[in-house]
Amino acid sequence: MEFTIGLAAAIMGAALAVGLACAGSAIGIGIVGQTAAGVVSEDPDKFGPTLLLQSLPGTQGIYGLLIGFLILQRTGVLGGNIVEMTVHQGFAVLFAALPIAIVGLFSAIAQGKAAAAGVLLIAKRPEELGKGIIYAVMVETYAVLALLMSIMILFNIQF
């Protein structure tokens, strides 16, 4: 395996996508968990619905992992047959990772806050779980759009 600057840049892209998006998800899930634990201390039966809400900011991490995996696969790092690439191509791959890295980080935190508010909503009105979920999912749209753009850029870089 011969390392070039291009390849290193591409790997940095994978690292950023996974690192930042997963960090965002961790923070987001943590925020919801804190609120949920408070609600469950009053009513242990709400564990199920609060867990559902807590899982919502977890998707950004998965999207990040997805892009990281795709980068490793397309550059051949995963299979062992590394694709020849120029510095420009390597950096293009790095930039492809940026949408999901940046949006994954911030949207997961924002979604965590919305989901935590959803937990408070079902603390008072358990029947409104659906609406709490929808509020949180409104945030996720932008993570999905970022994921889409990352995929689009990545698939359109020709090696």
Next chain:
Amino acid sequence: MAIAKMKKVYLIAHQAEKNDVLAILQQVGVLEIGDLQDKDAGNTAWAELVESDQEQEALQALEGYLTDVRFALDFLNRHVPAKKSMLDALSASKTSIIAGDLSANAVEWKHVSEDTYKALRRIDEKLMSLRNEETRLQNLKLQLAPWQKLALPLEEVKVTTAVRVELGTLPVTEVDPARQALAEVVPTCYFEEIGRDRHDAYVLIVNHNDTVENIQTALKTHSYSKHQFPQLTGTPAEVLERIKTDLVNLEAERKVALTKVKEQAKHRDTLNFYNDYLTMERDKKQVVANFARTGKSFILEGWIRAGDVPNLQQKLESTCETVSLIAREPESGEVHPVALDNKKGFAPFEFVTKLYGIPSSTGLDPTPFLAPFWVVFFGLCMTDAGYGVAIALLASIGLLKIKGDSVRKLLWVLFAGGLSTIVFGWMLGGWFGLEIFGAPLVFNPLLDPMPMLTYALILGLFQIFFGMAIQFVRLLKQGKVFDALADVGLWVVLIVGLLLYIAPGMAGVAKTMSLIGAAGLVLTQGRTQPTIIKKLLSGVLSLYNITGYFSDVLSYSRLLALGLATGVIAIAVNTMAGLLQGPILFVPMVILLVVGHTFNVVINTLGSYIHSSRLQYIEFYNRFYEGGGRSFVPFQIKTRHLEVSPECPKLVNFAGLPLMQRF
């Protein structure tokens, strides 16, 4: 399909038959009882005629019994949990009972429940006093621990005729200075350190009664404080030993009390039945507060599905003599509660509809319209035939086992989603991330995502146009032809015109259509404004809504993104498992495959469910949906352990109904 037709119902009957009427209404369970209390509040003739009806005393008595029974049940469940997994709880079958047998059984239940309640109450008090005693002993144990080495019985720590014996504490650093000070002032006094912990030393002082004041003065500067153990006999070590045995005894007593709770657990079913029975009775008394009454009669009002009127009428008239039931159509503008009635295939999707809310009583039930889209979207978000099989299989197992009505609806929805996933997985994806049965039938979005994006957006555009068509027809049916043409038609013209720019050789048509559409919107969208200038201004501003259509269509790109996510994670799991090769690593590999794919199915089913629903609620509903309805909640039996059936068929038969009519 769609929203059920409702009728407003008034029911008048004699007070003497109130209980019978209530029992029938609860048993049939088709009438939502409204509040007559503040109806026509300004109407003095009405107010003079009737007064509010209520049965406060009976209600309070029932509430009292309910509190007792629920205490007993809570107490039992806390100490002797009913051994049930979640699946058991969902599939738990109710015990059948005939309505006529209820009150006879209730006497027996009441008897058993009251005895159980008293027994459990006694055990509760016993447990509480045991707990208090234990806390007291534990505290004492802590206090005595530092004195363990004192050889003197505690009852000897007192003032005798000549000598004073005293226990006390002082900071560790003060021990030596205090000892010196005492030796100087009262050489005859005895000072012994019994023990010490991190901060304090525990000391014994024995001195002659004449020197008490001198000693107090000498110790004043050394933060000395006296310590007393009244009512204890024996040396601290002996007392500690006694406490130890006492604690063991307490634990034994607690165990005995808990076995007594276990003995009472056999009455759990009876308690549950009685709880159900009391809840039914309580509900009947509670609803009376909504009635109005005269001296001898009472009146109630409510809403009922139009189709249920004859059935209720027949049931009431066959039992009661004085009942009069009057049903009428809702007046225009009168808001009625909303019940969704859909054909069998669509009914489960009411679960998706209700997650968002109930449509308005003047609106449209979106269930049959959203169902096909939802199924297709779910399949596209999952796009793995293997996962589809897993979801469909799990859902059907659940359907065989689980009885709860709303859970079953969800399972049917997931089952349909699973089937759709198999189809789309076969066409566009793999089987658990592998291409076991060759390449996908249509194409593989993982190799080339662009066509899939186009299809997703076209699908979105189609659903949005479909929503607009629904609104168009709805406005036409309401006779608002102009609104339909201006608010829906012109937008279609504009959007189609703009889209045609993409098509080659259509630029001319595209230009004309979009110009007509845009001009039409500018001219019509401000028509509610008062002045010409404002009319035009709002018209121009309305064109800004094009961004709404644009972003709504783009939103469907999530179908591609989520579909790819499922596929890529599945491949990632397989790749990681593939790294574990060789006979030793076989078991870890299998574990990784099972855990990885299970995780992927769970997280993506949740994601697909939510995102498929969201596309309905935000993008589709936006075109035609009118929300804010109130759910129809009929007065009915709400039991968790009893299944109350009407009279057994034989009895009904004797009541004079021909057999054919019943079946």
